[in-house]
Amino acid sequence: MATTLPVPSPGAAPDVAGAGRRTAPPQLRQVRRERPSYTSTTILLLGAAYCLLPVVWVLVASSKSAGELFSTFTFAPSSHLIDNIRTLSAYRDGVYWRWMANTALYAGVGGLLSVIVSAAAGYGLAMYSFVGKRSIFNALLAGVLVPGVVLAIPQYLLLAKVGLTNTYWSVLLPSIISPYGIYLARIYAAASVPTDVVEAARTDGARELTIFRKIAVPMMMPGLVTVFLFQFVAIWNNFMLPYIMLGSDQLFPITVGLSGLLNQGASVPAMYTSVLTGALLSIIPLIALFLTLQRYWQVDLAAGAVKS
Amino acid sequence: MTALGRTAPVRARARRRTLAPYLFLTPAITLFVAFLALPIGYSLYLSLRTVKVSGLGLGAGARTEVWAGLENYVRSLSDPEFAASVGRVALYGLLLVPTMIALALVFALMLDSRRTRARSVSRVSIFLPYAVPAVISSLLWGFLYLPAVSPFYFVFHALGWQVPTVLSSRLVMFAVANIALWGGVGFNMIVIYTALKAIPSELYEAARIDGCTEVAVAWRIKVPIVLPSLIMTFVFSMIATLQVFAEPMTLRPLTNTISSTWTPLMKVYRDAFTRNDIYSAAATSVVIAAATFVLSFGFLRLLQNRAFSQEK
Numbered sequence: 008m009a010t011t012l013p014v015p016s017p018g019a020a021p022d023v024a025g026a027g028r029r030t031a032p033p034q035l036r037q038v039r040r041e042r043p044s045y046t047s048t049t050i051l052l053l054g055a056a057y058c059l060l061p062v063v064w065v066l067v068a069s070s071k072s073a074g075e076l077f078s079t080f081t082f083a084p085s086s087h088l089i090d091n092i093r094t095l096s097a098y099r100d101g102v103y104w105r106w107m108a109n110t111a112l113y114a115g116v117g118g119l120l121s122v123i124v125s126a127a128a129g130y131g132l133a134m135y136s137f138v139g140k141r142s143i144f145n146a147l148l149a150g151v152l153v154p155g156v157v158l159a160i161p162q163y164l165l166l167a168k169v170g171l172t173n174t175y176w177s178v179l180l181p182s183i184i185s186p187y188g189i190y191l192a193r194i195y196a197a198a199s200v201p202t203d204v205v206e207a208a209r210t211d212g213a214r215e216l217t218i219f220r221k222i223a224v225p226m227m228m229p230g231l232v233t234v235f236l237f238q239f240v241a242i243w244n245n246f247m248l249p250y251i252m253l254g255s256d257q258l259f260p261i262t263v264g265l266s267g268l269l270n271q272g273a274s275v276p277a278m279y280t281s282v283l284t285g286a287l288l289s290i291i292p293l294i295a296l297f298l299t300l301q302r303y304w305q306v307d308l309a310a311g312a313v314k315s
Numbered sequence: 316m317t318a319l320g321r322t323a324p325v326r327a328r329a330r331r332r333t334l335a336p337y338l339f340l341t342p343a344i345t346l347f348v349a350f351l352a353l354p355i356g357y358s359l360y361l362s363l364r365t366v367k368v369s370g371l372g373l374g375a376g377a378r379t380e381v382w383a384g385l386e387n388y389v390r391s392l393s394d395p396e397f398a399a400s401v402g403r404v405a406l407y408g409l410l411l412v413p414t415m416i417a418l419a420l421v422f423a424l425m426l427d428s429r430r431t432r433a434r435s436v437s438r439v440s441i442f443l444p445y446a447v448p449a450v451i452s453s454l455l456w457g458f459l460y461l462p463a464v465s466p467f468y469f470v471f472h473a474l475g476w477q478v479p480t481v482l483s484s485r486l487v488m489f490a491v492a493n494i495a496l497w498g499g500v501g502f503n504m505i506v507i508y509t510a511l512k513a514i515p516s517e518l519y520e521a522a523r524i525d526g527c528t529e530v531a532v533a534w535r536i537k538v539p540i541v542l543p544s545l546i547m548t549f550v551f552s553m554i555a556t557l558q559v560f561a562e563p564m565t566l567r568p569l570t571n572t573i574s575s576t577w578t579p580l581m582k583v584y585r586d587a588f589t590r591n592d593i594y595s596a597a598a599t600s601v602v603i604a605a606a607t608f609v610l611s612f613g614f615l616r617l618l619q620n621r622a623f624s625q626e627k
Binding site: 042043044047048050051052054055056057058059060061062064065068076077080081082123124125127128130131132134135137140143146147150152153154155157158160161162164165180181183184186189209214215216219240243244246247250251261262263265266269270272273279282283286289290293294296297298301 | 331332333335336337338339340342343344346347349350351352353354355357358361418421422424425426428430431432433434436437439440441442443444445446447448449450451452454455456457458459463464465466469497500501529554557558560561564565568569580583584587588593596597600601603604607608611
């Protein structure tokens with residue numbers, strides 16, 4: 008069994024609930040397997056409670072007025088959610104919603120462009136043999152390990168030289184290249200695009216780019232959705248890059264915006280309610296996206312073992 | 316069709332085919348060079364330079380960039396603040412990474428056991444924090460650490476216990492580690508769980524019939540098989556640990572126990588943007604990068620040997 012990076016298996020059926028797994032002979036299952044284990048269930052539920060706690064808390068906290076936040080019992084909800092949203096929306100002419108739109112732009116467009124670049128590169132690496140293939144791939148792979156910090160400052164200085172800092176481009180452009188995305192795309196291409204289908208298309212006279220677009224991309228699609236999600240979350244999470252690149256709060260993504268708002272809260276505690284309401288509103292779309300698409304997060308270490 | 320009529324298009328197609336991989340790779344390579352290779356090279360270059368001030372440092376030409384050799388590295392490595400931040404992150408990593416991987420393994424094993432109930436809801440709940448950006452999760456936990464709003468303090472008071480100040484200088488590292496644990500345990504759990512699911516059940520069906528307990532099956536069969544993924548999640552978490560930045564930066568306004576050089580990355584940020592000393596910052600970041608490379612070298616080898624068995 009080949010073991011690699013966390014890689015969703017392209018061929019595997021989505022298996023959200025963990026149903027439809029290994030099946031034991033029915034009589035065995037009936038005899039011993041079905042007795043529930045309270046210890047393991049309890050441990051798992053405790054873990055779930057730990058992970059949900061801050062989310063439930065922010066839901067409650069956002070419903071409190073600035074005074075109540077520090078005076079009432081932490082898990083006692085109040086009725087000021089709408090007021091809080093109104094206050095937050097009024098802050099600096101609704102700059103909060105601009106941050107949300109910016110985040111969607113950075114993560115959405117950046118993720119999309121990243122998938123296109125990764126898919127093409129991964130396909131090229133998987134389906135052809137050519138001079139320099141090994142060294143190109145090794146260089147790309149080494150990029151996975153380069154810490155963001157080493158890049159952030161020189162990226163800033165280089166973009167400053169061409170006058171691009173404090174623009175949308177300064178956050179968008181560095182987010183497009185994803186060595187990890189290319190790595191994943193290569194695995195998907197190798198595992199899901201059969202060589203004989205490509206050969207057949209060539210014999211029929213199809214151009215290389217047409218084969219990629221019309222045949223390979225649809226076959227790689229489930230994998231490419233995963234690449235998109237990984238990259239989307241990576242950009243959405245990225246704090247250091249926009250924090251360094253951007254000066255104008257009109258360009259901030261939500262993370263940098265909220266961090267600034269929290270800084271102000273240190274001197275104006277009434278801001279804290281806005282910070283918390285902002286945090287809640289920002290994670291709602293993300294959680295919705297996450298729950299809708301979570302079947303694509305089948306991180307499969309054994310992708311190399313999937314025989315197509 | 317004549318032979319001549321056939322070979323010309325065939326040859327043209329063959330030429331297109333040798334060019335095609337390079338065309339597919341052009342956008343990636345261009346971006347890679349512009350946003351990875353060039354910045355790394357520039358970083359190295361800057362780390363070996365410094366600014367020389369002549370006279371009072373006023374007027375054009377008074378400040379010139381000159382060759383510095385390893386001066387920046389010597390200064391960076393001998394800086395007590397840097398040593399302190401490295402020590403802090405090392406301790407933080409020792410605290411966080413084994414805890415996270417162990418918990419992820421336990422959760423994954425529970426998910427994999429048929430006798431466990433409420434599996435799908437737990438799985439989604441534990442994985443959910445992965446979708447929350449570090450800044451937001453630090454913000455939420457930061458508030459949960461504040462005595463005035465924290466539910467933990469309420470419980471402690473109700474029980475009549477002494478209330479620990481989580482954001483005190485003694486405990487703040489645990490506070491930051493907890494945030495990282497919260498955000499990372501679910502991802503690692505999913506990686507290990509997927510590896511567990513790939514094990515054919517026949518492997519331990521026999522052991523069960525022979526009377527092996529669930530714990531024995533988990534410990535003797537499952538854990539050794541998923542060892543590669545444990546190693547991998549370990550290395551990934553280690554790399555992430557070296558780069559800790561967003562969590563302490565977000566917690567800073569809530570406490571005065573986190574200095575501006577609390578982690579190596581924060582020091583790089585401060586040197587570059589508060590002190591305007593990009594040369595030292597570059598040297599420090601090169602040192603961090605080198606450390607990351609050394610630590611993940613084994614991982615890279617693991618990858619290359621095993622990854623592409625199905626390609627010709």
